[in-house]
Amino acid sequence: MCVTPLGPDLLFKTLADPTRRALFERLCREGEQTVGALTARAGVSQPAVSKHLGVLRDAGLVSDRHAGRQTHYRALPGALAPLVDWTSQMAGFWERRFDDLEDLLKRMDQ
Amino acid sequence: MCVTPLGPDLLFKTLADPTRRALFERLCREGEQTVGALTARAGVSQPAVSKHLGVLRDAGLVSDRHAGRQTHYRALPGALAPLVDWTSQMAGFWERRFDDLEDLLKRMDQ
DNA sequence: CTCACACATAACTCGCCGGTTATGAGAAAA
DNA sequence: TTTTCTCATAACCGGCGAGTTATGTGTGAG
Numbered sequence: 001m002c003v004t005p006l007g008p009d010l011l012f013k014t015l016a017d018p019t020r021r022a023l024f025e026r027l028c029r030e031g032e033q034t035v036g037a038l039t040a041r042a043g044v045s046q047p048a049v050s051k052h053l054g055v056l057r058d059a060g061l062v063s064d065r066h067a068g069r070q071t072h073y074r075a076l077p078g079a080l081a082p083l084v085d086w087t088s089q090m091a092g093f094w095e096r097r098f099d100d101l102e103d104l105l106k107r108m109d110q
Numbered sequence: 111m112c113v114t115p116l117g118p119d120l121l122f123k124t125l126a127d128p129t130r131r132a133l134f135e136r137l138c139r140e141g142e143q144t145v146g147a148l149t150a151r152a153g154v155s156q157p158a159v160s161k162h163l164g165v166l167r168d169a170g171l172v173s174d175r176h177a178g179r180q181t182h183y184r185a186l187p188g189a190l191a192p193l194v195d196w197t198s199q200m201a202g203f204w205e206r207r208f209d210d211l212e213d214l215l216k217r218m219d220q
Numbered sequence: 221c222t223c224a225c226a227c228a229t230a231a232c233t234c235g236c237c238g239g240t241t242a243t244g245a246g247a248a249a250a
Numbered sequence: 251t252t253t254t255c256t257c258a259t260a261a262c263c264g265g266c267g268a269g270t271t272a273t274g275t276g277t278g279a280g
Contacts, residue, residue: 009128016126017238018119028203035257048239050258069247069256077204080197087190087197093138094187127268145227158269160228179226179277 006060008086011079014059019044020052024061027075034070116170118196121189124169129154130162134171137185144180 015021023042027033035053039046053073056062060079065072125131133148145163149156163183166172170189175182 008131012122012126012131016122019238021118021122025200028200039257044238045240046257047241047259051238054258066257071257075200075204077201080200083193083197087193090135090138090185090190091187094185129268146225149227154268155270156227157229157271161268164228176227181227 006082008082010059011061011083014055014061017052019048020055023049023052024056024075027062027073028077032065032072032074034072036070038073116192118192120169121171121193124165124171127162129158130165133159133162134166134185137172137183138187142175142182142184144182146180148183 015024019042023038026038026041035046035049038053039049042049053062053064056073057064060076062073062075065074125134129152133152136148136151137143145156145159148163149159152159163172163174166183167174170186172183172185175184
């Protein structure tokens with residue numbers, strides 16, 4: 001229900017759980033899947049899978065499509081963009097500090 | 111205590127906490143910091159900061175350097191590599207499925 | 221030696237979250 | 251309509267983890 005990325009916070013929290021991240025990985029690798037198909041190899045009960053998929057949907061990582069009495073979920077890897085931005089930012093800060101004296105100055109006054 | 115990356119699992123768990131991720135961000139942006147300097151603007155108590163730094167160290171994201179009676183921590187952004195790998199893998203699977211018929215076939219038999 | 225300081229660890233509390241079983245909603249099948 | 255199937259929701263439980271205060275450890279200062 002949220003198309004605009006919410007920053008890395010919700011993304012990290014959502015992907016921190018192994019079971020939930022495994023579900024997202026399967027949807028990325030194998031494409032659209034029904035809840036039943038996902039549950040069959042998830043190692044947890046069907047309500048657990050449904051709840052995880054709901055969390056993934058709230059984070060914008062998956063979308064659901066209703067067809068008859070079964071629901072198909074698909075991954076939306078574009079939602080990973082804030083993660084990529086954050087990591088490249090952190091790496092960027094690191095490289096940038098090679099050029100200036102910030103590091104040395106900080107170590108001197110403290 | 112672990113120089114070899116442990117995959118994205120520990121990394122996601124470690125960075126899921128906002129306080130802990132903020133500490134890592136500060137170390138990336140501002141360079142090496144003492145525990146006291148970090149505690150001053152962390153919003154939590156000093157033991158909490160020490161514990162967070164320990165978790166970050168166990169994940170290989172920071173290193174500590176003892177100087178007199180104070181400990182300096184610095185970020186090791188190279189430890190983010192498994193995160194970058196994982197995200198690019200997920201994006202890769204997504205793009206790859208544009209070319210072949212995997213998606214269509216899956217939707218047909220199920 | 222004694223004291224003060226910086227940080228780590230111990231011990232504990234408490235809220236959150238992932239798991240379960242039970243039940244509800246809704247659509248296809250009989 | 252009645253039954254059966256797929257999925258979502260409700261209600262509850264247990265454990266983990268982030269926070270606290272209190273204390274330990276080690277180093278520089280007096």
